Amino acid sequence: MNDANENLMLEKARAAFLESVATLDAGTLAGLRAARERALEEVRTQTAFWRRPAWSLPLSAAAIVLAAVVAGVVWWNLDSQPGVPFATNNGEDMAIVLSNDNLDMYADMDFYRWLQAQQQQSPGAPTTQTDSGGNNNG
Amino acid sequence: MLGGFLDTRASLNVFLAGVERRAFRIAQLALRNPDDALDAVQDAMLQLAKRYAQRPENEWPPLFYRILQSRIRDCQRRRAVRNRVLSFFGGQREAEDDPPDPIEAAPDLAGREPGEEVAQAAAMQVLETALDALPGRQREAFMLRILEGLDVADTARSMGCSEGSVKTHLSRAVHSLRQSLGEHWS
Numbered sequence: 001m002n003d004a005n006e007n008l009m010l011e012k013a014r015a016a017f018l019e020s021v022a023t024l025d026a027g028t029l030a031g032l033r034a035a036r037e038r039a040l041e042e043v044r045t046q047t048a049f050w051r052r053p054a055w056s057l058p059l060s061a062a063a064i065v066l067a068a069v070v071a072g073v074v075w076w077n078l079d080s081q082p083g084v085p086f087a088t089n090n091g092e093d094m095a096i097v098l099s100n101d102n103l104d105m106y107a108d109m110d111f112y113r114w115l116q117a118q119q120q121q122s123p124g125a126p127t128t129q130t131d132s133g134g135n136n137n138g
Numbered sequence: 139m140l141g142g143f144l145d146t147r148a149s150l151n152v153f154l155a156g157v158e159r160r161a162f163r164i165a166q167l168a169l170r171n172p173d174d175a176l177d178a179v180q181d182a183m184l185q186l187a188k189r190y191a192q193r194p195e196n197e198w199p200p201l202f203y204r205i206l207q208s209r210i211r212d213c214q215r216r217r218a219v220r221n222r223v224l225s226f227f228g229g230q231r232e233a234e235d236d237p238p239d240p241i242e243a244a245p246d247l248a249g250r251e252p253g254e255e256v257a258q259a260a261a262m263q264v265l266e267t268a269l270d271a272l273p274g275r276q277r278e279a280f281m282l283r284i285l286e287g288l289d290v291a292d293t294a295r296s297m298g299c300s301e302g303s304v305k306t307h308l309s310r311a312v313h314s315l316r317q318s319l320g321e322h323w324s
Contacts, residue, residue: 005320006312006316009315009316009319009320010284010312012261013265013284013285013315013319014284014285014287015258016258016261016262016265017160017163017262017265017285018160019258019259019262020163020258020259020262021159021160021163022159023259024159024162024163028162028172028176029159031176031180032158032159032162032176032179035158035176035179035180035183035184036151036154036155036158036183038180038183038184039150039154039180039183039184039186039187040147040150040151040154040187042184042187042188043146043147043150043187043191044147046187046188046191
């Protein structure tokens with residue numbers, strides 16, 4: 001096969017290929033179109049970040065700096081209170097708040113006031129911490 | 139900035155719309171399966187959009203075909219492993235992986251097929267069978283350089299090799315195809 005025949009063969013190969021491309025079925029074409037749309041959607045998603053208004057960038061930077069300053073100030077104040085570790089102190093507060101006993105104490109506040117009054121009126125008298133007797137008098 | 143985004147999207151749309159059908163057929167010739175070919179083209183489109191949309195447009199064709207060839211090779215490797223596993227357990231190869239029947243693929247040399255369309259389809263079947271017999275790199279070089287029409291430099295970029303290698307692969311491919319197609323097409 002000489003060069004002319006070889007070129008003819010290559011042209012024929014390309015023509016057959018292009019013919020097969022031109023006669024693709026509708027389902028395949030729809031699949032290709034959908035694939036292209038997905039790829040273009042990817043471009044849209046990627047560029048969405050960069051399409052923010054120009055003024056939003058310094059605003060974001062200022063917000064980040066402000067948040068860092070506030071966090072630093074709060075941390076500095078917590079750190080500057082000597083002797084009371086924040087976590088421990090906070091834990092004790094939470095224990096007080098969550099304790100059921102203390103809620104009971106507030107419910108029996110009238111009894112404790114009466115008991116105190118009794119002690120002030122007769123300092124020598126023995127005192128009891130029982131709830132039952134006191135509540136009956138209240 | 140918004141204008142640039144719209145330009146990029148529109149340009150990419152034009153490029154992909156222009157190349158998608160040929161890319162699909164190239165993938166189909168290599169993979170012999172339309173579903174796998176569509177998956178490979180879709181992956182190539184997505185990767186191009188995700189990674190290289192901002193690159194100059196003249197770089198898109200070799201990049202796109204490089205990704206596509208990579209996807210095709212991945213698919214062929216997966217298929218080879220799957221076939222090995224299936225044969226190890228005594229399974230049958232899938233019908234889609236069977237080599238084409240040369241008798242069925244051969245054109246009717248007596249000229250009984252009416253119409254140019256049928257003749258073209260038969261010619262394509264012969265070409266597919268001949269391409270299938272080529273080594274992978276020779277087939278890639280022939281499809282990208284002759285069927286897709288990339289120049290030597292872009293073909294080299296698409297294949298990830300030197301221009302000299304492209305010429306070597308292409309020369310060997312044409313030589314082999316001359317042997318197998320010559321008797322039908324000369």
